[in-house]
Every structure is written in structure tokens, then in C-alpha cells.
Amino acid sequence: MGRFYITTPIYYTNDAPHVGSAYSTVNADALARWHRLIGDETKFLTGTDEHGQKVADAAAKNDHSPADWVEQTSERFREAWRTLNISNDDFIRTTEQRHHESVQKFLSTIYENGYIYKDLYQGLYCVSCEDYYTTETAIDGKCPIHGRALIEMEEENWFFKLSAFEDRLLEYYDQHPGFVTPETKRNEALSFIKGGLRDISITRTSITWGVRVPWDDAHVFYVWYDALINYLTAIGYGRDDDEVQRWWPYSNHLIGKEIIRFHCVWWPAMCMAAGLEPPAHVHVHGWLLIGGQKLSKTMAAEGGVKLTDIAPVSLTNEFGVDPVRYYLLRETSLGNDGEFSLEGVTHRYNTDLANNLGNLVARVTTIVATKCDGVAPTPREDSALRGPAELAIVDSATAWNGFAPQSALESTWGLIGATNAYLEQHAPWKMEPGADLNAVMGDALEAIRLVAILTTPAMPKVCEEIWRRIGLTGSPCDEVFSSSSTWGQYRSDATIQKGEPLFPRMKSDQ
Ligand code: MSP
Numbered sequence: 001m002g003r004f005y006i007t008t009p010i011y012y013t014n015d016a017p018h019v020g021s022a023y024s025t026v027n028a029d030a031l032a033r034w035h036r037l038i039g040d041e042t043k044f045l046t047g048t049d050e051h052g053q054k055v056a057d058a059a060a061k062n063d064h065s066p067a068d069w070v071e072q073t074s075e076r077f078r079e080a081w082r083t084l085n086i087s088n089d090d091f092i093r094t095t096e097q098r099h100h101e102s103v104q105k106f107l108s109t110i111y112e113n114g115y116i117y118k119d120l121y122q123g124l125y126c127v128s129c130e131d132y133y134t135t136e137t138a139i140d141g142k143c144p145i146h147g148r149a150l151i152e153m154e155e156e157n158w159f160f161k162l163s164a165f166e167d168r169l170l171e172y173y174d175q176h177p178g179f180v181t182p183e184t185k186r187n188e189a190l191s192f193i194k195g196g197l198r199d200i201s202i203t204r205t206s207i208t209w210g211v212r213v214p215w216d217d218a219h220v221f222y223v224w225y226d227a228l229i230n231y232l233t234a235i236g237y238g239r240d241d242d243e244v245q246r247w248w249p250y251s252n253h254l255i256g257k258e259i260i261r262f263h264c265v266w267w268p269a270m271c272m273a274a275g276l277e278p279p280a281h282v283h284v285h286g287w288l289l290i291g292g293q294k295l296s297k298t299m300a301a302e303g304g305v306k307l308t309d310i311a312p313v314s315l316t317n318e319f320g321v322d323p324v325r326y327y328l329l330r331e332t333s334l335g336n337d338g339e340f341s342l343e344g345v346t347h348r349y350n351t352d353l354a355n356n357l358g359n360l361v362a363r364v365t366t367i368v369a370t371k372c373d374g375v376a377p378t379p380r381e382d383s384a385l386r387g388p389a390e391l392a393i394v395d396s397a398t399a400w401n402g403f404a405p406q407s408a409l410e411s412t413w414g415l416i417g418a419t420n421a422y423l424e425q426h427a428p429w430k431m432e433p434g435a436d437l438n439a440v441m442g443d444a445l446e447a448i449r450l451v452a453i454l455t456t457p458a459m460p461k462v463c464e465e466i467w468r469r470i471g472l473t474g475s476p477c478d479e480v481f482s483s484s485s486t487w488g489q490y491r492s493d494a495t496i497q498k499g500e501p502l503f504p505r506m507k508s509d510q
Contacts, residue, residue, distance in 0.1 A: 003250040004035035004042045007231050009259060010049040010092065013073035014058035017080045019328075019340065020256075020288050020295045022312040026328045027285065027405060028254045029086045033457035034400040034408075036087075038481045043247055045234045046081065047092030048074040052223030053127045056209040066209045070095055080312045085321055085460060092230050094211075098239070103226045104214045105238030106274050107202075111215060115164065115273040121157040121201040124150035129258075130223050132201070145258060145294075157201035158219060165269035166197050172268060172278060180264050181403060182335040185257065185284035189264035197265070228267045231279065251279040254403075257286055258294075283403045286337035295340055315345070322459035323349050323503065329405040329458050346506045356416050357451070358503040360423075364444045365469050367428050367437075368496040376471055377438035378492035379446035386487045388418035389450050393485050396454045405458065412454040419447040445470055446490040452476045453485055462502060469497045 008028045011021050025046055032044035049055075050070040059069035074093055081088065092099060110116055124133045126143035133143065138150055173179060173190055180186040203219035204210065210220030229237070231251065236243035255263050268278030288295045295310075315324045327345045330352065332338025368376060392415035399408035423444060431437040448470055456463040456476040464475040471494025476484075483489070 001039040001041070003247070004032070004040040005235070005247040005251045006032050006035070006042070006044050007234075007251070007253050008046040009253075009255050010047040010094065010227055010230050011077055012052075012054060013048045013050045013070045013077070014054045016073065016076045017312055018295065019310050019312055019315060021077070022080065022084060022324075023288050023328050024254060024256060024285065025081060025086055026084060026325050027334055029084075029088070030325070030329055030405050030457040031252075031254070031400070031403065033087060033460065033477065037453075037457060037477050037479075038397075043090070043235070044088045045090050045092060045231070046086070046088045047090075047230060047234075048077055048094070049223065049227045049230075050074065050093055050095045051210040051220075051226055052130050053207055053209075054130055054223075056207055057127060067095070083313050083316055083321065084325060090234050092234050094226055094230060096233075099226070099230060099233045100211050101239070102233035102237040103211045103221060103229045106229050106232065106270075107221065107225070108214050109275065110160070110270065110273040113273055113275065115161045116158050116202070117161065118156065119159050119199075119201075120154070121159075122154045123152075123201075125153045126150055153206075155201075155205055157205075158203040158213065158216065159199045160202045160225075160266075160270070160273070162197045162200050162266065162269055165272055166193060168272055169193050169197075169265065169269060172272075178281060179268075179278070180260075180282045180284065182284070185260060185264075185335065188257075189260050192261055192265050197269075200266070224262055224266070225270075228262060228270065232276075248277065249280055252281045252283065252403075253279055254283050254285065257284050260284055283334070285334045286332065288332070288340040289337050290340055292339070310340075310342075319345060319349055319506070320503075322462040323353055326353065326409070326458055330409045331406070333406045334403055343508070346508050349503065349506050350508060352413060353503040354501070354505045356413060356420065357455075358501055360416055360420055360444075360451075361448060361466055361469060361502055363423060363429075364441065364448060365496050365498050368441050368445070369498045371428070371431075371433045371437060372441060372496075374496050376445050376490070376492050376494040376496055377442035379442040379488055379490050380439055381488060383439075383443040383446070383487075385415075385419060385422055385443045385447050388415050389447055389487050391415075392454065393450065397485075400457065409455070409458060412451055415447055415454075416451055419444055419451075422447075442490070442492060445496075446487065449476075449490045450485065450487075453479060453481070465499070465502065469499055471495045471497065 006028050008024045032042050035042045056066050059066040078091060124138055126146060128146040128148060133150055142149055170193055180189050202222045202225040203213050204222055205218050211226045213219040213221060235247040253263055263282050271278045327348050392411050395411035396408040426440045428437055428440045452463040452466045453476040467476050
């Protein structure tokens with residue numbers, strides 16, 4: 001048993017969540033659930049990033065004060081996460097008092113340590129990214145990500161001496177080969193550092209919507225500078241040192257690939273400047289794409305997808321909560337980009353869920369109900385399913401531990417496939433009641449029990465229902481994984497419950 005602290009990026013409150021934001025959150029949730037399942041003491045943090053120009057502009061455009069606007073929008077994220085059955089232990093909002101205090105403490109420490117100085121800032125700024133560009137990194141004066149015109153800025157700002165950390169960062173990467181995963185993203189971060197680091201402007205006088213700079217009243221901190229610190233605020237930075245010591249060495253940030261530089265270059269350097277170790281691990285995922293482009297409101301419209309159809313809540317109304325979670329975890333490896341489409345969701349639903357998992361549970365529970373008087377037979381020690389089950393347990397545990405939900409589920413579905421094939425081979429629907437039939441059904445029930453345990457981080461409600469149907473009490477996540485995940489633990493004599501199809505087939509033309 002260990003400890004596991006996992007965070008999502010905090011989401012901008014300029015607009016409502018879309019399925020791209022759900023992607024980061026559902027993956028982090030499944031990883032948190034996995035770690036709880038294996039007995040790790042787990043903390044899972046998500047929240048909203050409420051300061052900065054982009055949010056202030058959205059509030060003004062909607063005729064709201066920034067404070068009212070972020071209150072409403074932040075609630076839409078919480079609502080979406082409740083709907084998706086997200087099990088976060090904390091939800092941080094950067095407008096909270098606790099966050100302002102931690103930011104001020106953290107940045108005052110960096111200031112006192114001599115890494116912050118005042119200078120004139122001149123440059124190009126993209127409000128959508130809340131990031132700076134140079135004439136070399138801009139494309140025709142426009143943002144390379146959003147394509148919108150960059151704003152020329154000139155202000156007297158406080159700067160962070162990022163350049164002082166080049167060597168220390170390289171040394172840190174060298175000594176911590178697993179700091180950033182996957183390897184391709186680690187290399188990307190390393191090449192940023194090797195390309196040379198420039199000091200960065202970390203305060204603003206042009207806006208007031210932000211955290212006040214404690215040593216200079218005319219400034220607020222630049223939004224990224226306050227946002228990153230949320231990961232420490234939530235574990236008591238500046239308020240409870242023991243709590244920080246307890247969680248920080250076990251920190252894992254799950255982030256999208258466009259925010260590598262902030263998390264893998266700036267953030268570890270900021271931690272060093274404040275006298276803290278960098279976070280333990282950053283895992284970088286790719287994007288959900290529509291028509292090859294990053295899924296966002298604009299792209300959705302251009303790709304002919306109705307925005308309301310891809311809102312997380314609409315998707316769950318259409319497909320159910322657990323199928324949407326399953327799709328987000330299973331479709332794309334957590335590190336690569338993946339194409340999102342409603343046809344894709346329908347296809348996964350019909351093949352993996354209705355045809356494979358749903359059909360397996362329905363077949364087995366129906367046969368046991370009708371031919372074994374509804375009482376579960378005992379699995380065999382030397383069952384032909386034991387090998388595939390043990391393989392699935394080892395492979396999927398390794399994958400979950402390695403931030404690879406897709407591959408964890410693929411291994412688990414290997415066991416589902418093997419069990420369906422085992423049933424085809426023995427055709428228990430043609431067998432007479434008796435010892436041979438009991439043996440086959442006991443084996444199949446044991447395989448289903450193991451599938452429910454391995455799948456519970458992805459589809460907690462469905463797995464609880466499967467657990468109930470195979471006559472077990474509580475839920476798969478109440479079990480102690482190390483002992484429940486071995487072949488032969490199924491409680492024979494349990495009473496099997498038949499039920500409605502777990503995944504009624506969807507028409508595939510939607
Ligand atoms: N507020 C910053 C993060 C600060 S963390 C200290 C931010 N917010 S965001 O709302 O723009 O994005 C938050 C996360 O959502 C990012 O990890 C981003 O990659 C993810 N996604 C947004 N759209 C996405 C897709 N289309 N696909 C996958 N993830 C996407 O950046």
C-alpha cells in the first residue's frame with residue numbers, strides 16, 4: 001500500500017465544460033479509483049482556474065461581473081463531474097481565500113529567495129492561451145494554436161528568473177527519468193529546456209482580476225503563475241506543512257499536451273525556486289480531435305457537430321454515464337491524440353459493451369437462473385479460464401499502474417473474449433443440468449467476478465450492478481484487491497439475479 005495524489009488541470013471558467021475537459025477528468029478519476037482499489041491512500045483534486053484576461057473578457061461579454069460569472073461557470077463544471085460520477089476528494093477554485101494565501105506565500109518565498117525582479121515587458125500575447133509568443137513563434141502575427149491575432153503588450157512587470165534553472169532542470173530530468181511520461185512528451189519538455197530558457201513576466205498591471213502581489217499593490221499575478229500553485233494550495237501549502245510533506249512526494253499531474261511547458265518546465269523551476277522538490281510525476285495526454293483538429297467549441301461547429309450533442313451531460317443522457325466513461329478511457333491511449341465522433345461512441349458501445357460484456361453477463365446469469373436453480377456453482381481450480389484470468393489481472397494491473405487505462409481495459413476485455421469463447425466451446429445452453437454444466441458456469445461466474453473488479457475504476461456503477469447480479473454483496477471496490485484478485489475466490493452458493501440488458505443496443509446510424 002502506498003500513497004497517490006492525482007490532479008487534473010484546473011479548467012478555465014470562460015465557458016462550460018465540453019467532452020475534451022471530461023477526457024482529462026474521467027482519466028484522472030479512473031486512475032484515482034484504481035489506486036483506492038489497490039489500497040493506496042489516495043487524494044484526487046480537480047477544480048477551476050478563475051482568474052486571467054480570458055475569464056475577465058468572457059464575464060464582460062456576458063454582462064456579468066467576473067465574480068458572478070466564475071461562480072456560475074464553476075458550478076457547471078461541478079455539475080458535469082457529478083453527472084460523470086467523478087470521485088474527486090476536493091474541488092479547488094482559484095478565487096478561494098485559501099488559494100490566494102498559498103499563492104502569496106509561495107511567490108513571496110521565491111521573491112525573498114531572489115528569483116523575482118522588475119523589468120519592462122514587451123511582447124505578443126494570446127488571450128486564449130493566456131501565453132506569450134515571439135515574432136519567431138507566432139505565425140503571421142497570429143497565435144499558432146488559436147489562429148487569433150496576438151496583442152502587443154508593453155508593461156512594467158515582475159519577472160521570474162526561469163533562465164537560472166536551466167542546468168538544475170536538466171539535472172533533475174536526468175536523475176528522475178520517470179518525471180514526465182510518456183517518453184515522447186519527456187523529450188518534448190527536454191527540448192524546450194535545451195532550447196534555452198528566458199525569464200518570464202509573472203505579473204500584470206493591466207488587469208485587476210487576479211491574486212494581488214503582496215509586495216507591490218499595483219500588480220496582480222499572471223494567471224498561470226497563480227494557477228499552477230493550486231496543486232499545493234489543496235494540500236495545505238503555507239497552512240499545514242505536515243500535509244504538504246504527506247502528499248507532495250506522491251504527486252501526479254495529469255495534463256493535456258498543450259500545457260507541457262507550464263507543467264514540465266516552469267512549474268518544476270518554480271518549486272525549486274521556492275525550496276520545494278518538483279512534483280513527482282507529470283503524465284501528458286493527447287487531444288480528442290474532431291476532423292483532425294483539437295476538439296473545442298469552434299472546431300465542433302466547423303466539423304458539423306452540434307455543441308449541445310457533445311456536452312458531457314448530453315452524451316451521458318444518450319449513452320449512459322459508464323459507457324461515456326468507458327469510451328473516453330478505452331478509445332485512445334493516454335498519451336496519443338484520438339478522433340472523437342458520435343459514431344465512434346456508438347460503435348464502442350455496441351461492440352465492447354453490448355456484444356461482449358453485456359452479452360456475457362446476460363448469458364451466464366440466465367443459464368444459472370434457469371438450469372442451476374439460480375444458485376452459483378463453484379469455479380474449478382484447474383479451469384481453462386484460469387490462465388486467461390491470471391494474464392488479464394497481471395496485465396491490467398500493470399497498465400493501470402502505468403497510467404494506461406486503454407491497455408488495462410483491453411487486457412480485461414481479453415478475459416471477456418476468452419470467457420465468451422469458452423461458453424461457445426461448451427455450449428452450456430445445450431447441456432443438461434448436472435456436474436458438467438455446473439463446472440462450466442462456476443468458471444464463467446468467477447471470470448465475471450474478476451472482470452467486475454478490474455473494470456470498476458472505469459465503470460463503477462455497472463460493475464456494482466454486475467456484482468449484485470452474480471449474487472455478491474457490497475461492490476467490487478469494497479474488496480481488498482490483493483486477495484480478491486486471485487482465481488477461485490468466488491462465493492459459490494450465491495443467488496444469481498437476472499436483469500434487464502446492461503447495455504441495450506444502440507442504433508448505429510446516429
Ligand atoms: N487553466 C489551464 C490549466 C491550468 S492547470 C494549473 C487550462 N485550462 S483548459 O480548460 O484550457 O484545459 C484544461 C485541460 O483540458 C487541459 O489538460 C486540456 O488538454 C484538456 N482539454 C481541453 N480540450 C481537450 C481536448 N479536445 N482533448 C483532450 N483534452 C482537452 O489549460
